[in-house]
Amino acid sequence: MKLTIVGCHSASPRYDANPTAQILEVKGHLFLIDCGEGTQVQLRKFKIKFARIKHIFISHLHGDHFFGLVGLIATFKLLGREASLHVYGPKGIKQAILFQLKVGKTYTNFDLHFHELESDKPTVIFEDAILSITTIPLKHRVYTNGFLFKQKPGERLLNIQKAQELGIDPCYYQKAKQGFDVPDSNDNKVSNTTITFDPAPVKSYAYCSDTAYFDQIIPQISHVTLLYHEATFLQQHAELAQKTMHSTAQQAAMIAKKANVGTLLLGHYSGRYTDYNEFKLQAQEIFKQTLLAKDGKVLQL
């Protein structure tokens, strides 16, 4: 998994601050998460291939998370895209996007599927052989979901030395990697765990923006490799965070700590701050392994 921060700020786009958008790459698949105004320009800046984006996830319908979507779709059309595009987002997104295209008689020449979300329970919205994507219902002023991207366990790893020692026919190796017991050279059954190791640990990414402090999400994001949690405010504006249903850096850190995540990534900083390092310092009082999102930052999970 590779995460690229396309835009890390809250509120309106500015010359040096792009609203929320991220690209998660999982074995060649590109998933776009949120799409504030100007996202398509940022994607070009970071040399992300438009054609490889087939799935877009919109957390909620505040402008800084979706005003760039219609322009991106219109650009896909201009570029002659043929591949289907799937958009997942709150109910209303389909009409908001399609009406804008319709008034300009802009009709896509590719299949455009909207998957509108309404449930307040975690829901699997995407699944293939490689990963599953589940909504993380959040607590904000409007209906909002985070998204949990979870790789599926790979095949078991063959202990080739042990397999050879036991004279196992290589034609059984694949079966062994799939977890089956297989026969040795004397046709005696060998327990699978004798000749295989556990697969590489499953990587997972939880995206949680925008939200007030909401500890109901903790069981669902427990032990994720990387948690992105919004931190719009510093501690001195905790009251404002409560009022606007956003989080402080310390609240994000508290969630990370209680969920025992690997790493916490903060973002969605309010425009009132100029020194983002303070977010990190405040969070690290509670959860040491904290990083700051920054436009263009790439994290390998």
Added chain:
Amino acid sequence: MKLTIVGCHSASPRYDANPTAQILEVKGHLFLIDCGEGTQVQLRKFKIKFARIKHIFISHLHGDHFFGLVGLIATFKLLGREASLHVYGPKGIKQAILFQLKVGKTYTNFDLHFHELESDKPTVIFEDAILSITTIPLKHRVYTNGFLFKQKPGERLLNIQKAQELGIDPCYYQKAKQGFDVPDSNDNKVSNTTITFDPAPVKSYAYCSDTAYFDQIIPQISHVTLLYHEATFLQQHAELAQKTMHSTAQQAAMIAKKANVGTLLLGHYSGRYTDYNEFKLQAQEIFKQTLLAKDGKVLQL
């Protein structure tokens, strides 16, 4: 009148190319003409005060001319705007914008007035003591208007030397400037033209984008000080211009020539070209006084 080119390109926004938007300043009033994605960032870049924009004119509902409008309105709200905002544009614009705000429960705390246009005849849509603004119906794939900004003639200019020679009481100067005949020191009526000059010539700006070659507009834009006319294509792509209902640089120049305008300004260049100077060269074969729009360019009329 002062014109700032906020974005001069066609199609999608790119890192180095912003879609159409212009600011026309007339005696302190700022009029925003078209508003492609990213316009608000461009406005900030060119240090244009958001609060001074009270009227926005949208030519047509293709994305590169209006996808930045909803974000700009949302930003106005975030900035605590109180002044009314008037948006003029094709029918459908109100719903396209308001639905996007509604799904995010974003309600402006200022009055937001939409003036939806449907007429295919030139229509006065704004008028005050300083200028009038009239639609210029254009010929494009969707309903499109250009806009004609025309200053009203100012007061006549007093020939102060002549007025003193004739012993005219200064209390009559204002009346004279308003065009009235006034009495001299012997109470004889003095013809107004004896003691005044014609007012400064009226400035006018015609904005024409997007449009195919359409000579029906010529009478309306005759003798304007500055004509902005789209020139999406060069001559070698004249067929493409016809097919997409855009203009070539030479077609724009032909309109300028037939309308006897002061200066022609080209823009809305297709992304397929890298050397824009060729637009100027081709146009100048027909109309010498041709300029190229460029992001950030400022023209004083």
